[in-house]
Amino acid sequence: MCGIVGYVGRRRAAPVIIEGLKKLEYRGYDSFGVATSCSGIEMIKRQGRISDSGDCASELSGFAGIGHTRWATHGVPNDVNAHPHTDCTGNIAIVHNGIIENYIELKRLLISEGHIFLSETDSEVVAHLVEKYYKGDLLKAVFLATEKLEGSYALLVICGSEKRIIAARKMSPLVIGVGDGEVIASSDMTPILEYARKMIFLEDGDVADVMESGIQVYNEKNPVERSPKIVEWDFESAKKGGFDHYMLKEIFEQPDVFYKSFSSEIDEGSMLDLKKASCVTVVACGTSWHAGMIFRYLMEKYCKIPVRVEIASEFSNFTPLHDSVMVAVTQSGETADTLAALKSAKKENFTTFAITNVPGSSVTRIADHVLYTCAGPEISVAATKSFTAQVAVLMKIVSCLSENFIEKELLGIHPLIEEALLFDAQPAAEICRSANSLFFVGRGVYYPVSLEGALKMKEITYIHAEGYPAGELKHGPFSLLCGETPVIAICTGDDSYPVMMSNIKEIKARGAPVIGIGSAGDIDLEEICDIYIPLPKSSGICEIVTASVILQELAYKTAVLLGRDVDKPRNLAKSVTVI
Numbered sequence: 001m002c003g004i005v006g007y008v009g010r011r012r013a014a015p016v017i018i019e020g021l022k023k024l025e026y027r028g029y030d031s032f033g034v035a036t037s038c039s040g041i042e043m044i045k046r047q048g049r050i051s052d053s054g055d056c057a058s059e060l061s062g063f064a065g066i067g068h069t070r071w072a073t074h075g076v077p078n079d080v081n082a083h084p085h086t087d088c089t090g091n092i093a094i095v096h097n098g099i100i101e102n103y104i105e106l107k108r109l110l111i112s113e114g115h116i117f118l119s120e121t122d123s124e125v126v127a128h129l130v131e132k133y134y135k136g137d138l139l140k141a142v143f144l145a146t147e148k149l150e151g152s153y154a155l156l157v158i159c160g161s162e163k164r165i166i167a168a169r170k171m172s173p174l175v176i177g178v179g180d181g182e183v184i185a186s187s188d189m190t191p192i193l194e195y196a197r198k199m200i201f202l203e204d205g206d207v208a209d210v211m212e213s214g215i216q217v218y219n220e221k222n223p224v225e226r227s228p229k230i231v232e233w234d235f236e237s238a239k240k241g242g243f244d245h246y247m248l249k250e251i252f253e254q255p256d257v258f259y260k261s262f263s264s265e266i267d268e269g270s271m272l273d274l275k276k277a278s279c280v281t282v283v284a285c286g287t288s289w290h291a292g293m294i295f296r297y298l299m300e301k302y303c304k305i306p307v308r309v310e311i312a313s314e315f316s317n318f319t320p321l322h323d324s325v326m327v328a329v330t331q332s333g334e335t336a337d338t339l340a341a342l343k344s345a346k347k348e349n350f351t352t353f354a355i356t357n358v359p360g361s362s363v364t365r366i367a368d369h370v371l372y373t374c375a376g377p378e379i380s381v382a383a384t385k386s387f388t389a390q391v392a393v394l395m396k397i398v399s400c401l402s403e404n405f406i407e408k409e410l411l412g413i414h415p416l417i418e419e420a421l422l423f424d425a426q427p428a429a430e431i432c433r434s435a436n437s438l439f440f441v442g443r444g445v446y447y448p449v450s451l452e453g454a455l456k457m458k459e460i461t462y463i464h465a466e467g468y469p470a471g472e473l474k475h476g477p478f479s480l481l482c483g484e485t486p487v488i489a490i491c492t493g494d495d496s497y498p499v500m501m502s503n504i505k506e507i508k509a510r511g512a513p514v515i516g517i518g519s520a521g522d523i524d525l526e527e528i529c530d531i532y533i534p535l536p537k538s539s540g541i542c543e544i545v546t547a548s549v550i551l552q553e554l555a556y557k558t559a560v561l562l563g564r565d566v567d568k569p570r571n572l573a574k575s576v577t578v579i
């Protein structure tokens with residue numbers, strides 16, 4: 001939620017920061033701002049997106065600076081609430097990602113001491129607190145200011161003409177890339193990759209003094225060593241590469257992403273702990289939760305191990321199952337709800353696993369074991385390749401625990417996903433674009449596949465869409481069915497085929513158009529559906545993946561026909577670091 005970038009080095013800071021913020025826009029895009037330190041602070045901040053703003057900040061001089069792209073929490077998106085925020089003298093500027101929970105009491109105190117606030121944000125208190133403690137030593141002032149803060153923060157602070165940034169982290173991600181005579185700090189690695197491969201992932205409570213010559217990290221005011229990691233992520237893969245949207249590019253990366261994620265070995269320690277599990281609890285949000293639901297069906301079918309799958313924000317409302325291992329599934333590794341559930345599971349002595357896409361992310365520091373998805377950077381807010389990669393890793397676990405029962409088929413999935421990508425989504429998308437509401441239905445493992453299809457559709461097209469178990473529509477939602485509520489039904493040749501066909505006939509009898517996604521050559525399905533989309537010819541397990549890919553393409557095409565902002569849908573952010 002919100003992206004921040006800071007730069008100190010031999011280049012002019014503003015252009016580097018602006019380019020970096022453009023890469024972080026998926027984290028929030030309602031307003032932006034940049035401040036540099038040269039002969040004093042120079043600053044520009046505006047409502048709107050940095051990608052639409054031309055080079056408005058490029059005239060800022062200075063070789064050190066900070067920037068922010070915002071997803072509003074406290075105060076509407078406008079020029080004043082945009083970051084950076086400054087102190088009363090305009091000599092100190094800060095950017096903040098996170099939430100300062102005690103900002104009201106701090107603001108009251110600071111106002112009583114004579115500070116003048118301009119914005120409605122929680123973040124502005126940080127600038128005034130640093131001002132309060134600043135006696136010529138910025139590092140010391142940030143030490144003292146952060147002691148007073150409750151909540152979460154990734155902070156970058158600059159002052160006057162100093163060629164230096166002070167960075168601080170607590171429960172919000174902050175990575176610092178150390179290049180040759182330049183250092184760049186950011187909410188994630190994508191803005192850094194062009195300048196540095198050596199990354200330092202700050203830990204909670206860390207404060208870093210960032211200069212062009214390098215960085216010194218402190219924790220509880222004492223110097224600490226944070227060993228850098230070399231990140232191999234491909235810089236090119238964070239670019240659009242000729243596709244109209246990141247989402248489309250990411251959909252097309254899935255043959256490789258699935259293969260790489262599925263063929264990665266699970267380390268011995270993780271395997272040992274997985275084998276001990278008599279049941280598994282999965283926690284996740286959104287798309288990652290759907291991947292967890294798919295895992296449940298497969299684990300129970302192939303391994304006979306019960307799996308409980310909880311929406312992370314609801315986890316604390318239930319009694320934890322002991323003798324269960326917990327698997328937190330999170331693309332970003334930073335989702336606050338998922339991290340909270342994982343932390344509480346650790347207190348309950350669960351053995352914990354994280355499945356994540358982002359090396360060094362917060363979840364990797366909490367879980368006992370980490371399994372990485374190999375999706376590479378995912379820029380579009382809508383998760384596509386990261387979902388497929390999660391499903392691949394979860395299928396790998398099932399495969400290993402069931403003596404590689406499904407391995408051979410899944411290792412051969414590459415051409416099948418490629419074939420699914422050739423599907424022409426236009427005719428089905430034409431039906432969806434004019435719908436009032438859409439239902440996605442399936443049975444068994446295709447229920448979570450339907451949930452994911454509906455989430456993708458509503459997220460990027462703004463059409464109301466719901467995923468349902470096909471057998472459940474008759475228990476209420478049937479009253480909504482009419483000619484304007486198309487139903488997307490996934491009906492493959494598995495055990496539930498006969499009942500699924502009956503469900504489709506019941507839907508048709510109520511006047512709703514049906515788009516049927518089913519196994520190749522199913523003439524019966526073709527006959528009863530308005531549109532029949534055949535899956536590439538394969539076994540059942542691969543159809544889970546190819547059907548998911550087809551639903552992504554359908555959502556994408558519908559969003560394009562409606563002229564939506566596919567990669568940055570309204571009101572959303574990719575990384576949700578608030579509870």
Ligand code: M6R
Pocket residue numbers: 285286287288329330331332333334335338381382383384455456459573574575576
């Ligand atoms: O980074 P995470 O996997 O923890 O994110 C969880 C959800 O916020 C995320 O999957 C969200 O639902 C996606 N935007 C869906 O496309």
